Amino acid sequence: MPNPLPLSFYRRDTTTVARELIGKKLVHIVDGQRISGIIVETEAYLGIEDRACHSFGNRRTERTESMYLEGGHSYVYFIYGMHFCFNVVTREAKVPEAVLIRALEPSEGIEVMRTKRKRAKRDLDLTNGPGKLCQALGINRHHDRLRLDQPPLFIEDGLLVKADEIETSPRIGVDYAGICALWPLRFSWRAHHSISKKTRARQ
């Protein structure tokens, strides 16, 4: 069994971390059971200079405080009145950058995922979106600001993905961010069947 990635993995350039997370495995231990999936889609959020980032302009609120922690912590926020999004905080303390995990390929604990996501008709729909994967893995507001180098929530080595199998594109749903919306900060495993439905920013 692989070990959780060390904190040093996260305390690096955010775009690099976003790219290298493709193929890694996100694991949540629930009642002693592993619920996990291979990460197939991520987005980098580059802090104070990134209009699409919650911490743009060094904005510091109760919600964004997580991003100011040292790399290797979680940042989970509630959105649209019904969904959670899971991010890993990157870089050193006080540099508020993070990587949003947008999609997984279900790996372990698929039965548990089905019970947490009854609306998903196919296994494919269990974790192919940022809100969906949180629901499937049981990630919620209580999982904000956790250290990701230990249970119950961590990331470990998964599959080896070749560089030419990783696709880069603009981030989803950040049209309001002006020029930043065009930055190629979304990484996905090329042609993978589990990437999220939306494939480009709205016009």
Added chain:
DNA sequence: AAGAAGATTAAA
């Protein structure tokens, strides 16, 4: 104090 928008999803 009130209103608008949001790193989404599912159903029509």
Added chain:
DNA sequence: TTAATCTTCTTG
């Protein structure tokens, strides 16, 4: 295309 649903941030 839109409803669902609520937290966060701004005063649009």
